[in-house]
Amino acid sequence: TVPPRVSVAVRLVDIQDEPRVRWMEVVALHGRDRLGFLGQKEITDFDLLLADAMSEVFESLERDLIAETGARGLDRPQRRHDPRAWASPTDEPLLAESGVRVAVLPFRADGTSRFAARILETMFLRHLSKFPDVHVIEPGVIRDALLGARIIMYEGPSLDQTDIIGSLVSADLEITGSVRTYSASAGVSSVPFIEFWTVGFEPSGKQSVWSSFSSNRGSDGVRFFRSGTVSSTEKLAFEMSRAIVHRWADTP
Numbered sequence: 001t002v003p004p005r006v007s008v009a010v011r012l013v014d015i016q017d018e019p020r021v022r023w024m025e026v027v028a029l030h031g032r033d034r035l036g037f038l039g040q041k042e043i044t045d046f047d048l049l050l051a052d053a054m055s056e057v058f059e060s061l062e063r064d065l066i067a068e069t070g071a072r073g074l075d076r077p078q079r080r081h082d083p084r085a086w087a088s089p090t091d092e093p094l095l096a097e098s099g100v101r102v103a104v105l106p107f108r109a110d111g112t113s114r115f116a117a118r119i120l121e122t123m124f125l126r127h128l129s130k131f132p133d134v135h136v137i138e139p140g141v142i143r144d145a146l147l148g149a150r151i152i153m154y155e156g157p158s159l160d161q162t163d164i165i166g167s168l169v170s171a172d173l174e175i176t177g178s179v180r181t182y183s184a185s186a187g188v189s190s191v192p193f194i195e196f197w198t199v200g201f202e203p204s205g206k207q208s209v210w211s212s213f214s215s216n217r218g219s220d221g222v223r224f225f226r227s228g229t230v231s232s233t234e235k236l237a238f239e240m241s242r243a244i245v246h247r248w249a250d251t252p
Contacts, residue, residue, distance in 0.1 A: 003031025004046040007234040008053045009122050011129070012065070019138035024129040025060040026122060027053045028234035064130075074130055077243040080221035081236075083198070086212035086247070094173060094200060094209060094248040098133040103142050103171035105157060107196070108178040116182035120196060123237050124175055127245035137169050145169050159206050166203025173209070174201040181215075184233040191218035192233035198244055210248070214240045 011024035029052055031043040043049050088094075095102075104124050107117035121139070128136045145168040146153075151161055153176075162174050181195040193216070200210030216239075218230035230236045 003042060003044060003231075004049050005030040005232045005234075006046065006050050006053050007232070008050075008057055009126070010057055010061075011125070012061075013138050019141050021125060021129045021136040021138055023061065023065050024126045024136075025057050026126040026234075026238060027056045028232050028238055029053050029056075030231035030235065032229075032231045033235070074127055074242055074246050074249065077239060077246050078221070081214075081216055081239040081243040082247075083212040083214040083240075083244060086210070086244075088200075088210050089207070090209060093250055095128075095131060095134055095245075096249075097172070099135060100133075101135040101137060101170055101172045102128055103137045103165065103169050103174045104128070104139065105142065105162075105165065105174055105176040106146075106153060107176060108153070110178040110180050112179050112182045116179045119182075119234060119237055120177065120179055120241060123241040124198075124245065126238075127242050128175075131249060137171060142169055157201070159201070162201040163203050163206055166201075171203060174203060175199070176201070182233060182237075191229060191231065192236045193217045194233065194236050194240060196240075198241075200248075212244060214244065216240055 005028070007026070007028040009024070009026045012022045014020050014022040029049050031049060104121055107120050109117040125136060125139065128134055142165070145165060149164060149168060151164065153161065157165065157174070157176055165171065166174060175198065177196055177198040179196040181193055183193040195215040198210065198212045198214070199208060201207070202209045216236060218236050222229050230239060
């Protein structure tokens with residue numbers, strides 16, 4: 001029997017002055033996430049898995065916004081999910097400046113489904129929203145600007161287009177990329193596999209400030225009894241994108 005899996009994405013948009021992502025959470029769970037020796041702790045009930053996911057969402061909301069007891073930012077990711085290669089012309093973290101305005105542009109689906117590209121966009125939005133000093137521009141504002149300017153990005157944005165988009169939404173940093181492989185785990189023993197590129201543009205200087213390539217399987221770094229295996233594609237995308245955003249916020 002194929003174990004159940006569930007993914008939930010919730011975001012809170014502040015529209016007091018202009019739309020911005022105030023808080024966002026993404027939870028991706030798989031029935032085999034807490035798998036122990038000889039299949040112990042495997043969840044086979046979808047409703048139970050969904051209840052666990054919603055519980056994590058509400059805990060995040062209470063921790064980050066209601067109680068304000070959590071340390072905002074990102075936990076340090078595991079090294080196994082770092083990008084395979086990356087380059088940046090600056091030694092300064094991309095998110096070092098307080099109040100930096102970040103726009104996550106549409107990712108391109110290169111040989112995979114558009115759904116996979118949307119998932120990567122969602123993951124980057126979630127991670128960026130964890131930094132209170134980062135102004136994450138609401139995706140609806142970006143889509144409206146693209147439609148209004150009649151900008152269609154078949155092959156990703158050009159430098160001229162990033163300049164136009166940056167001026168329309170007042171972005172200091174624009175993030176986009178392309179997804180080459182997004183292979184879900186199809187059975188009990190299979191694992192997900194994801195490959196994607198990420199690019200960061202600085203509209204004011206009309207230059208690329210980040211480029212990276214990420215490639216991971218859910219079994220990377222796993223040695224004994226599948227302990228630590230990432231079983232769902234969404235969870236793997238979550239961890240891989242988190243490793244990148246963590247580098248933007250902290251000097252490697």
